[in-house]
Amino acid sequence: MSISIRQLHPVFVGEVAGIDCREPLGREEVAAIEAGMDRYAVLVFRDQNINDEQQIAFTRHLGELEGYNTPGHVRRREDQRLGPGIADFSNLDKHGNIMSDEDRVWFFKLGDRLWHSDSSFRRIPAKYSLLSARVLPSWGANTEFADMRAAYGALDARTTDEVEELICEHSLIYSREAIGFTDLTPEEIAAFRPVRQRLVRSHPMTGRKSLFLASHAGAIVGWTLPEARMFLRDLTEHATQREFVYSHSWRPYDLVMWDNRSTMHRARRFDRNEVRDVRRTTLAGDVATVEQVE
Numbered sequence: 001m002s003i004s005i006r007q008l009h010p011v012f013v014g015e016v017a018g019i020d021c022r023e024p025l026g027r028e029e030v031a032a033i034e035a036g037m038d039r040y041a042v043l044v045f046r047d048q049n050i051n052d053e054q055q056i057a058f059t060r061h062l063g064e065l066e067g068y069n070t071p072g073h074v075r076r077r078e079d080q081r082l083g084p085g086i087a088d089f090s091n092l093d094k095h096g097n098i099m100s101d102e103d104r105v106w107f108f109k110l111g112d113r114l115w116h117s118d119s120s121f122r123r124i125p126a127k128y129s130l131l132s133a134r135v136l137p138s139w140g141a142n143t144e145f146a147d148m149r150a151a152y153g154a155l156d157a158r159t160t161d162e163v164e165e166l167i168c169e170h171s172l173i174y175s176r177e178a179i180g181f182t183d184l185t186p187e188e189i190a191a192f193r194p195v196r197q198r199l200v201r202s203h204p205m206t207g208r209k210s211l212f213l214a215s216h217a218g219a220i221v222g223w224t225l226p227e228a229r230m231f232l233r234d235l236t237e238h239a240t241q242r243e244f245v246y247s248h249s250w251r252p253y254d255l256v257m258w259d260n261r262s263t264m265h266r267a268r269r270f271d272r273n274e275v276r277d278v279r280r281t282t283l284a285g286d287v288a289t290v291e292q293v294e
């Protein structure tokens with residue numbers, strides 16, 4: 001059976017048929033998925049009842065996993081429920097119990113409900129993220145995606161010129177501060193030191209430009225903080241207007257893959273007393289968006 005892709009949203013997002021993510025991928029299948037990602041930026045694979053090893057193996061067919069011992073993990077290795085190579089985006093602690101609403105790991109996860117691009121706070125931000133739904137709550141918990149190519153294309157001419165050369169500073173400190181979570185340790189503050197990212201980036205395969213925004217962006221180089229924050233807020237509102245947004249309503253065993261270079265996403269509310277067990281593998285990016293000033 002060969003791969004086919006059906007578009008789910010007027011602007012982007014495809015649903016893939018004809019693939020079993022538990023099986024090794026051939027070269028043609030990898031090429032078809034990558035071409036689909038270049039076109040749709042988000043791909044939905046239904047009915048993929050995979051375990052962690054299978055998810056990691058599927059991801060590795062598409063490239064290198066993002067490094068694990070890099071800033072961004074607030075949970076110590078010994079407190080993690082899952083093994084290496086896969087990140088736990090559930091609301092469960094290492095014993096499989098629902099986290100306390102005062103658990104600081106939970107506070108960090110709440111920040112994912114702000115629009116963001118995964119790992120934009122890393123010097124080399126992520127390429128693809130793959131999220132697998134294992135257990136879902138009975139209400140809510142959609143993931144929304146915004147097409148940042150479409151957002152860039154819809155800027156007026158003056159704003160297009162204005163953003164072209166701008167460099168932003170991204171850090172987990174900014175996105176957590178935005179929800180009032182400022183209780184970071186000195187080690188975390190050091191690990192979350194802001195990194196610089198271009199505000200406009202070009203996709204390496206398609207050449208299409210996109211806005212590289214995230215709630216992790218908290219400053220623009222050379223701008224005052226209030227001017228920068230207001231401009232970033234305006235751009236985010238522009239980029240997430242409804243016509244550029246797809247809301248994914250999860251079914252068990254959905255696997256959704258997105259390109260962090262050309263989309264933003266956010267998690268939506270659910271009843272925190274119900275289990276949401278979703279697990280993410282992440283493909284490393286290969287270049288920094290700007291030369292870093294160390």
Ligand SMILES: [Fe+2]
Pocket residue numbers: 112116117118265
């Ligand atoms: Fe995310």
